[in-house]
Amino acid sequence: MFKALILIDDDFVHDSIDLIEVANRLAGEDELLTYGLGINLADKEVKGFDSLICADLPFLQSKDSRVLTDIIQQVHEEFSFDSIIVLATDFGRMVAPRVAMRLKVGLTADITDIEVEGQERRLVRPAFSGNMLASIICDSTPIMASVHPNVFHVKEAAKEPERIDFLPVELKASSIEVLSTSEKGGTQDIREAKAIVSAGAGFKTEVDQLQELADILNGAVAVSKPLVELQRAPREIQVGQSGKTVSPDLYIALGIYGSMQHVEGLKNVENIISVNIDEGAPMNYLAELVVIGDAAEFAEKLTERLRK
Template sequence: MFKGLILIDNDQVDYSLALVDVVNRLAGEEETCVYGLGINLPEKVKGLDAVIQVNAPTIQPKDSRLTTDIIEQVHRKYQFDSIIILATEFGRMVAPRLAMRLEVGLVADITDIQVDKRGKKMIRPAFSGNIMASIVCESTPIMASVHPNVFQTADLTKEPEVIDFIPTDLKASSIEVLEVVESAESTVDIREADVIVSAGGGFTQPIDQLQDLADELTGVVAASKQLVDRKKAPREIQVGQSGKTVSPDLYIALGIYGSTQHIEGLKNVKEIISVNTDLGAPMNYLASLVVHGDAAEFARKLSTKLKG
């Protein structure tokens, strides 16, 4: 029996439950039992074999120190074969703390899993996304972090067993948790969009000029790492391994070369339109339709056509 634990992020419950697929893949042909750990869960969850609930209103859900303590105590009791955590800002604080506490390795930002006679291999980009590395983690439990929306789980109907867990000897954190008030502009998550108009290094105009086209298509604007690094687009709309993983019905790639780092941010995209002056760009080979030409000019003319 391969036992896996996933940490349920209260702000991203659906993406957390998709990590069931990670545990199932790591198990290979072994039978699995997937536990979810929820701290002050805001809703009832399905799709797991069991949910370990920690109900303690005094615990801040984003307190990485106390969360690490709780996961360690849960693991000491149940002895998991793997512990999987979302690679959010919060998850990136918890995962390395926990790995050090348990004295095991941590494979960060995995995008795929392969299990064969040589072991359980976790795949992640390396050298700035230029190659894909296969990493065999020989320590137990296997620990990994995963970008939201990289893996998907179709069946989330199973009613889990509910286990109430009371942690002991928790010390109040000295870190003050501040309330973050987001502006209206930052409330749109590109991961939820059905249509994405995305600009890359080959898009020569200000990215805000794409908003009209995105509005006409009832979509959102996104960008590649290259534009974000140049300070021409906010990191919240970055697609890629170091940004967000998206799964739209339509992805319009404007001047995007298509590095491994960017391609890893595209999962289960139904249709891709690639507009580029470079016909040899890797993105073109993934596209359903390739337009050879200037991306900014294409976006402007398509927006005008749609308005007409």
């Protein structure tokens, strides 16, 4: 029997449910029991788990990684999980290492694949800035891993879980106070886009000029890591191992070389168009259509043609 606990992020419920596929792969040939852990889920619909552990804590006004670490520790002490899986959101990246330290186990962050042979489980993640993949043998219990949204997808999540009400003991009140809130801009999340126009280091003009092309395609603008490091674009639209993982129907790569770090952010992309002056760019070998030429000029002419 392999028991897996998955932390449900109330801002990313669907992505959290997808982590069931991670548990499926970790279990290998062992029988699997999946537990979801939700804090103040309210009216959010959560399916697919065998059991849903619910902690309703009205006093917890905001996400506090310290309080949540205490809750996860208490839940683990009661149920003894073989694995604890966390979504690698900004909040998840604060929780996962705290829980690993508390339970005195290792943490494999941002995994992209899982290999199981008998009782040996290896978690695969990019290493050395995405230039190679590391296969990490996990021999401590529980196995702790964090996973980018949109990397794994569960095939079916219709099962109604058994609800388990959990009341933590001697839980300290949150010390975080919300001073102010602001509405997030209405720009489309690149993870939801069906068409993405993405610029890399070989795109020499302003990234904002791609917005019209993206609008015509009912898509979104994205960038590779070099443009974020050069402060030419915000990290929120970065594709790659240190950015976001995307699965669009169409991905137009403009001046993107195609390092492993970037390619790790592309999952189940149906069609790739690569535009680059470098014929040997790795991205060209992933693309269905390759255009050898200036990426900015191509984007301008394609926009003009589609506008007509």
